Amino acid sequence: MLNETENLFRGLLGSEAVHRTSPADAVSAVQPQFIVEPATEQQLAAALRLAHESKLAVIPRGGGTKLSWGNPPSRADLLLSTARLNRVLEHAWADLTVTIGAGCTIQTLQQTLAQHGQRLALDPLWPEKATVGGILSTNDSGALRLRFGALRDLIIGVTIALPDGTLASSGGKVVKNVAGYDLPKLATGALGTLGVITRAVFRLHPLPRNTRSFSVSAGHPDQAQKLVLAIQDSKLAHVALQIHFRAETPPSLDVLFEGPEAGLDAQATQLRSLCQSAGISEASPNVWNARQNLWPPPNSAAGVALGDSPEAFPLAIAKISILPADLAGTIALIRRAADSSHLRWKSLLYATGLGWLRLEGPAENVHHALISLRRNLEKSGGSLALLHRPAAFPAFDAWGTPADSLPLMQAVKRQLDPSHILNPGRFLSGL
Amino acid sequence: MLTGMPLDGRIVHEFRSILGHSGVISSPEELHTYECDGLTNFRVMPCAVLLPTSTEQVQAIVHICHREKIPFVARGSGTGLSGGALPVENGIVLSLARMNRILEVDIPNARVVVEPGVINLDVTGRVQGHEYFYAPDPSSQSVCSIGGNVAENSGGAHCLKYGFTTTHVLGLEVVLPDGSLVHLGGKTLDTPGYDLAGVFVGSEGTLGVATKIILRIVKRPECVRTLLAAFPSTNEAGAAVSGIIAAGMLPAAIEMMDNLAIQAAEAAVHANYPDCGGLLLVELDGPVAEVEALLIHVEEISRSNGAWEIRVAQTDAERALVWKGRKAAFAAVGRISPNYIVQDGVIPRTALPQVMSEIERLSKENGLRVANVFHAGDGNLHPLVLYDRRIPGQEDAALALSFKILELCIAAGGSITGEHGVGEEKKSMMGKMFAEPDLATMQRVRCAFDPFQLSNPTKVFPTPRLCGEKPGEYVPHPLETAGLAERF
Secondary structure, three states: OHHHHHHHHHHHHOHHHEEEOOHHHOEOOEOOOEEEOOOOHHHHHHHHHHHHHOOOOEEEEOOOOOOOOOOOOOOOOEEEEOOOOOOEEEEEHHHOEEEEEOOOEHHHHHHHHHOOOEEOOOOOOOOOOOEHHHHHHHOOOOOOHHHHOOHHHHEEEEEEEOOOOOEEEEEOOOOOOOOOOOHHHHHOOOOOOOOEEEEEEEEOEEOOOOEEEEEEEOOOHHHHHHHHHHHHOOOOOOOEEEEEEEOOOOOEEEEEEEOOHHHHHHHHHHHHHHHOOOEEEEEOHHHHHHHHHOOOOOOOOOOOOOOOOOOOOOEEEEEEEOOHHHHHHHHHHHHHHHHHOOOEEEEEEEOOOEEEEEEEOOHHHHHHHHHHHHHHHHHOOOEEEEEEOOOOOOOOOOOOOOOOOHHHHHHHHHHHOOOOOEOOOOOHHHO | OOOOOOOOHHHHHHHHHHHOHHHEEOOHHHHHHHOOOOOOOOOOOOOEEEOOOOHHHHHHHHHHHHHHOOOEEEEOOOOOOOOOOOOOOOOEEEEOOOOOOEEEEEOOOOEEEEOOOOEHHHHHHHHHHHOEEOOOOOOOOOOOEHHHHHHHOOOOOOHHHHOOHHHHEEEEEEEOOOOOEEEEEOOOOOOOOOOHHHHHOOOOOOOOEEEEEEEEOEEOOOEEEEEEEEEOOHHHHHHHHHHHHHOOOOOOEEEEEEHHHHHHHHHHHOOOOOOOOEEEEEEEEEOHHHHHHHHHHHHHHHHHOOOOEEEEOOOHHHHHHHHHHHHOHHHHHHHOOOEEEEOOOEOOHHHHHHHHHHHHHHHHHHOOOEEEEEEHHHOEEEEEEEEOOOOOOHHHHHHHHHHHHHHHHHHOOOEOOOOOOOOOOOHHHHHHHOOHHHHHHHHHHHHHHOOOOOEOOOOOOOOOEEOOOOOOOOOOOHHHHOOOOEEO
16 A cells, blocks of 8 residues: 555655655654655655645654654654755846745755845744745744834735645735735745745845844843843844843843944943943854754754753753743743743743743653743733653643634645645644 | 626615614615726626625625625725726625724723724824824825725835734724625734734735724823935935935935926925935934934935935925925826826835836837836835826827836835735736746635625636636536636
C-alpha cells in the first residue's frame, strides 16, 4: 500500500523527489512515511492534490526549525518539503520589494538583500535554517516588530497551493494595494493548515546606517514597567525595546536605535535624561540574541536544557501576549506560578506586549504553572501559546481558548481544506 | 445580480419596531441622498435606509435580512470613490452614521476603541492632548468614517511610513451576514487562530458589518519638516523620489503633482505652489537632529535631479497650506473642468517615467486632459481624467481612458487600486489583475463569511458565485440554471 502510494508520487514528481523518512523526521513523535520535495510550485500543487485524493495527512516543512510548534499532529503521512523552492525570484531593489520562493532561508534572503543595502526588517529565530514559508506559517517575529511591524505588515503578496491543486496568488508586487482580499494575512500564522505557501512578496527596508544599543537596569518590575511606558510615551525613535526578567536578578531593559550618527547621539542623550536614576550603559548588539538564547540549540534532544542551565530539567517555552501596561502585573503572575510550582523561570518581554517565557522543572509542575498562567492571562484579554514542550508532557493545548470566531475560522478551513489533510490536529481547536 | 425580494410592509414594520420611526428612511425624496457614494456616476435607489444606534440593533436588522434573504450594504459617510457603498437593487442600506461614539481611550497602551461611524479626524482630535495621533489620513479624513476606512483599508499620504488602516486595526467586533456576533483580533497582538481581522479590513463590506473597532494610535514625532521642490517635469521629480529611496530614507510622505494638478490646486486654495512641470512635496518626521540631517540630503538629491526651486515650510501655518493644496487637489480639478474621473492605480515606483509618458500619449490620442496627483513614495497614481458630460460620448471616452490607465498599471506589475477599493467601479478589471484560481480562492473565503451573499453582494468580484456546502448536495439556484452564475 505504502509502495503503491509512493510510486504514484514518484510518477508525478520523479524518483529523486520522493524519499523514505528516518526517525529524525518525526514530528512531535509522530512518524510520517515519506518526504516529497517538489521542484516547482506546480509540482507542489500537484503533489498536494494527489495527497488530497489519496486522503494522506500532509505536514508542510521548510527548514524544520519550528516543526514542533503546535499540538502533535493527529495523523502524519507525508512531509511536503519546500526545500527546492529556494530561489530569490526577483529583488526589485529600486522598488524595495522582493519575490522569493518559500523554501529560501532567511539568511540567504538577507544576504541577497544586503548587496543593495536592504533587509527584510524582521529578526526571526534561527535565520540560517528557518525559511520564508516557515516563518510566515508560524508568524515568527522578534524585537524589531516594535518599529517595523510583524510579517502581516511586511508581506505584500503570497502564492499558496490548496489541497485541490489550486495555485492561488493574492496581493501583488506593490506596497500599496487593496485589490481583492488580503490573503497574505490569512496565510500568515495559519500554521500551514489552509494551504502551503509557495512564494511570498515582501516590502523591504534599508539597512540602518548606524545602530546603537543601550541597557538600563531597573530595581524591580514596577520600575521597569514605568520606564517602558515612559520610553513609549516619549518622542524617542527607538526601533526595539525589550525587558529581561528572571527570578534571581533585577529586571533590565535594552533599547535599540538606528539612524544617522548625529541623530543617535541626540537619542542617547534623551534616553539618559528619561532614565535618570536608573543605571544606563551602552550595550553590545548581542543583547538582541536574547530571544533565541531562551531555546536549546536546534536538534538537541527536547527536555535537555543547555546553555546557561547545566542541569537537565524538562524545559517549556511559551509565547505570551499581554497589554504593554500589564508587564509588571504579568511578571508578578509568572513569579507566583513559578514559585508555587518550584520552577526556574526567565522571561523576555517586548514593549509591544508580546513576550517569551521559559520554565524549567518537573513536567507536572510546569504543566500546573502553565494552566494557572494561561487562565489568568486570558482573563485579562491576553494569551499564552506553548511552543516548546518537554517529552512526556501531560495534555496541554498549545494555543489556548478560542474566541467566539472559532466557527468562522472552521468555515474558512472547510472552504480551503475540506478533508483536513493539512497539519491535522495541530492548530487551534483542531483547525 | 443576486437580490432579494422587494421589501414588503411587514418587514418595514419589523424594522421600525427595532429602530423606531426616525431610524427607518423609506420615502423616495429622502432615499435619494443614499443612491450613490463619492462615485456619482453609478446610482441605485435602495428600498430603505436603516440607521441603527447599537450593535444589538445591527444584529437584529441583519437577522431579518438573513431570514428574508434581503441584501444589505453598510455605509459610513459615503465618501468612497469606487462605489463600495452603492446600494444594491432590492436591498437596504445600513447607515452606521449614528454609531459614532469613541468608547475607550487607553493612552498607556496606545489603543482607542470606536464605533464605526466615528469620523477619522475625531480620533486624532480625542488623543492629540496627549500628543498622539491616528495615522491613516485619507484626504477625506475630516468627514470619512472609521467603519468606511476599515471596509476600504484606506490609506493616505502618510501611509508611506506609517502603514494603512490594516496596520492600525488590532481588533474588530463584527456582525456576520447571518446576524451572529464575532470578535476578530483584540487589544493584544497575535490572538490565537487565523488573522481574520486582517482579512476583514479591506474586504469592502462583503464579509459583514464592523460595529466596534480597536485602533492603535501613534505618538507624535518630535518634529515635522515639509519641503516643496519644483522640477521641470514629473520625470525629474520621479528621479528625485528614486534617489531619496535609494539613499535609504523613509520619509513620512512623498507627494507629486503635475502642472495641470498644480494649476487646479492654485485656482482652488491658492497654496502658492511654484508653477512647474512636476512638484514634489516631501515630509520628514522624527527626532530633530535626524530630520535636519536628512532634510539637507533631500535638498541635495532634489537639486541634483534638476529642482530649480526648493522651499521648506517654516511654520505650522505654511505647512498646513502646502497640504491644503494637495488634499484639495481632487475637488480643485472641478475649477478647471466640469467633470472628472479619479483613478487609483499603483505601479512600482521605477515604472513612473514610462507609465507617465504612456498616460500622456493616451491623453493626446483621446483628446482628453489628464491631471496627475501621486503618492509618489509608494507608486500610487491618482490620474484625474477631465471631461465634459454635456458633450455626447465624452463621459464614456473618459471612463474608457481611465481603465486604459489601469491596464498600464497592471502591465507595469502594479495594481488597479491602492486605496479607493474595487467596489462597483473596477470589478470588471479584477479579471485582468488576477487569474481565475486567484479570484476563486478569494470567493471561497467569502463563502465562509457569507454563504448566502447578502453583504454588499455585487461588489469587488466580476462574476457572482454561489456557495454550495458540498458539491452534489445543493439545489441549483435559479440564476445558476439560467447560466448567470457559477457555483463551487
